[in-house]
Amino acid sequence: MSTPPQSPQPADQPPQQPAQQPSVPPQPTAYPYPNPQSPPPGAFYAQPTLVGQPAPGQPMPGQPQPGNPYVQPLPYGPMPPAPNAGGAGRAVLWAVVGAVVASAAWAAGVFLIGGKSDSADLRGYSAPSDMCTSADYSSFKDEYTENDSSPTHTSLKDTALDESYCSLNLKKTGSSYADAYLTLQLDLHRKTDPGPEFTATWKNYGESHEGYDVDPVEGIGDEAYLVSHDTTSGSSSSGSRYAMLAIRDGWTTYTMSYSAYLSSYDQDKNPPALTDVSDWLKTDAKATLKQLRD
Structure with missing residues (x-):
């Protein structure tokens, strides 16, 4: 069976092009910051028409190449007119050079400002290697006169976190064993801002731990909370008393906690x-934080 002849296309008709694929929308990137060369939202800059200006979609002089923000093109952009091109040529040359310099300076400023905002706000605190000898807990010494001969202390030094910890046994005069306990901990958060999680944890502590009272404390750091719990219910032989002061000052946090068990006390x-x-706790925490900033 013969195939019917196809009608020829007119000579002046261009060949049919394949159907254009829909454009793919921009994909999210793991890099959370805008292109340093992009102007701030809402800003408008009139772009002059220059001799040798790149076609639409091509990078301007001094901008990173598409797909690789770290590879920079040659800094000169289009070749400037020859020196004898007259005043118009010199104007174009200075416009091109000015655009390149301004673009580079603006990008450098963005990077410098971004670095400052991302740096840790430690407020001048330092984390000692032995928190037990560096902290102030003198307010407790009138009640607990016996010194702890072997307190426990640890420390951590890391690029992300500096931490100092101390645990003390508090003894009244004549006691063979600890009557109460005191723990102290300082954390310098070097990579992440602890503010949001600190607030969420301590401000709402009473909601997640039944029977605990939470009171905000003014005048210590950026924010502070006093958490307390008393299960003695008037008894002189059972139950416990607990209080902790949690403080945040910038990216530095400090906690000081006290606990006592009536079963370890004499009548x-x-x-x-x-x-x-x-x-x-308030008095000694203020004194300790002052010492660790001096």
Whole structure:
């Protein structure tokens, strides 16, 4: 069976082009910052028409090549007119050079400002290797007169975090064993801002831990919370009393906590009231933070 002849296309008709594929929308990138060469949102810059200006879609002089923000083109862009081109040529030359210099300076400024905003706000604090000898807890010494001969202390030094920790046994006069316990911890967050998580943890501590009271404390750092818990219910032989002060000053956090168990006290040696303990924590925490900034 013969194939019917196809009708020839007119000679002046261009060949049919394949259907254009829909353009792919821009994809998200893991790099969270805008292109340093892009103007800030809302800004408008009138672009002059220059001799030798790249076609639309091509990078301007001094801009990174598409797909690779680190590879820079030659800094000169289009070849400038010859020196004898007259005043118009010199004007074009200075316009091109000015655009390149301004673009480079603006990009450098963005990088410098971005570096400052990303740096850790440690407020001048330093993390000691031995927190037990560096912290102030003198307010507790009138109540607990016996010194702990072997307190526990640890420290951590890292590019992301510096940490100092101390644990002390508090003893009243004549006690063979600890009557109460005191823990101190300083953290210098060098890579991440602890603010949002700090607030979420301590401001809402009473909601996630039944029976705990949370009170904001003014005048210490950027924010501070006092967390307390008393299960003695008027008893002199059972239950416990607990209080902790959590402080954030910039990217530095400090916690100081006290705990006492009535089962370890004699009948005539009841632990101090939580109102007294709370005052001691505030006084000593302020003194400690001042010492660690000097």
